[in-house]
Amino acid sequence: MAKRxxxxxxxxxxxxxxxxxxxxGLVIGTGILVSSVFGALASFAASPIGLGVxxxxxxxxxxLAIDKKSRTLISYMYKSAMRWITGLFIEMDPIAILxxxxxxxxxxxxxxxxxxxxxxxxxHMLKEQMLNNQKEIQSNLEMASKARDNDQQKAMILGSRKAxxxxxxxxxxxxxxxxxxxxxxxxxxMHENSEIMMxxxxxxxxxxxxxxxxxxASHGAMKSxxxxxxxxxxxxxxxxxxxxxxxxxxxxxxxxxxQFMDMSEGFMNSIDLQNGVFExxxxxxxxxxxxxxxxxxxxxxxSTLLEEAKDDNNVLDLDSPITKPEPVKAxxxxxxxxxxxxxx
Numbered sequence: 216m217a218k219r220x221x222x223x224x225x226x227x228x229x230x231x232x233x234x235x236x237x238x239x240g241l242v243i244g245t246g247i248l249v250s251s252v253f254g255a256l257a258s259f260a261a262s263p264i265g266l267g268v269x270x271x272x273x274x275x276x277x278x279l280a281i282d283k284k285s286r287t288l289i290s291y292m293y294k295s296a297m298r299w300i301t302g303l304f305i306e307m308d309p310i311a312i313l314x315x316x317x318x319x320x321x322x323x324x325x326x327x328x329x330x331x332x333x334x335x336x337x338x339h340m341l342k343e344q345m346l347n348n349q350k351e352i353q354s355n356l357e358m359a360s361k362a363r364d365n366d367q368q369k370a371m372i373l374g375s376r377k378a379x380x381x382x383x384x385x386x387x388x389x390x391x392x393x394x395x396x397x398x399x400x401x402x403x404x405m406h407e408n409s410e411i412m413m414x415x416x417x418x419x420x421x422x423x424x425x426x427x428x429x430x431x432a433s434h435g436a437m438k439s440x441x442x443x444x445x446x447x448x449x450x451x452x453x454x455x456x457x458x459x460x461x462x463x464x465x466x467x468x469x470x471x472x473x474q475f476m477d478m479s480e481g482f483m484n485s486i487d488l489q490n491g492v493f494e495x496x497x498x499x500x501x502x503x504x505x506x507x508x509x510x511x512x513x514x515x516x517x518s519t520l521l522e523e524a525k526d527d528n529n530v531l532d533l534d535s536p537i538t539k540p541e542p543v544k545a546x547x548x549x550x551x552x553x554x555x556x557x558x559x
Contacts, residue, residue: 228459229305234297309458310427313420316465320413323472327406330479334399335533337486338392345388352381391486394501396531397524398479401513404520405472408512415552416465419458427454457557464554468512478504 226235258265301307359374482497510517523529 230294230298230301230307233301234293237297238293309455309462310420310424312462313416313458313465316462316469317413317416317420319469320409320416323469323476324406324409324413327402327409327472327476330476330483331399331402331406334395334402334479334483337483338395338399338533341388341392341395345385345392348381348385348388352378352385355381391498393524394498397505397521398482398501399531399533400520400524401475401517402479404516405475405512409468409472412465412468412512412553415554416461418552419461419554423454423458427458460557461554464511471511475504 224231226232298307355374355378359371359378362368362370362374478497478500482501485497505521509515513520524531
């Protein structure tokens with residue numbers, strides 16, 4: 216997972232939005248102020264002392280605009296100020312944000328587990344209904360055949376038509392079952408991947424919280440500013456950016472997880488197996504999701520899941536329990552983590 220791909224620019228973050236508003240206000244305010252006192256400034260600049268002061272101010276502005284270190288320092292101080300102000304109203308601590316996502320994931324995993332169980336029950340009922348329909352189709356076809364042999368035209372027509380209606384119903388139910396199988400496989404895999412992601416976040420929070428305290432203690436605001444002036448990287452800010460990148464990534468994945476859960480819940484609630492009724496809208500939403508690109512939570516495995524659901528030889532085991540996945544091992548036998556590369 217590339218670090219650059221996950222990180223947001225400053226202007227796309229909450230503090231960046233505030234910074235843009237404040238910067239715009241400063242530009243407009245300065246313009247209004249200069250225009251209102253332009254006459255007085257012109258008179259002041261006309262005197263020898265005023266001209267000297269004006270040239271000094273102009274020279275200072277030009278120097279700050281040209282000097283890279285000065286621009287970097289001013290930018291750092293401005294961003295830090297905007298970050299501090301934003302932190303008064305919005306939670307900015309990435310550790311606290313990640314802990315909040317752990318709570319969300321725990322709640323979502325419990326809900327997803329219930330959805331998998333409910334969907335599994337519906338699929339068992341649907342298979343039973345299709346099997347009963349098939350038995351009744353066979354029975355009606357046999358009755359129609361006997362009626363034809365006995366020249367009972369009316370009984371033959373009724374038996375044939377009933378068998379045809381049941382065959383048509385089973386074709387619709389088979390299509391519904393395939394869609395439900397896609398949903399089941401996706402929910403099952405999302406649950407597994409979310410379990411891994413939650414373990415990774417808990418692991419990162421436990422390990423990185425202590426590292427963050429040590430870095431913040433040894434790299435205060437002044438030292439960070441001096442590092443910026445000297446052209447070195449700000450280790451304190453880079454560490455926080457890595458944590459923020461994790462939080463952004465998890466935020467998108469949790470959002471996708473909840474969106475799919477809402478869609479699947481609406482789809483399941485629209486199914487009335489007793490009367491063989493289901494809403495087409497639910498199927499359309501699922502089909503639209505299938506046509507979308509790779510899933511953030513499933514990755515490239517999404518296409519594999521869809522292929523497995525359409526493969527008649529790949530029989531789904533509805534009795535397979537949701538188990539906690541084994542942690543991934545990194546080199547040296549230590550537990551691997553999908554976010555470790557962000558801190559390299």
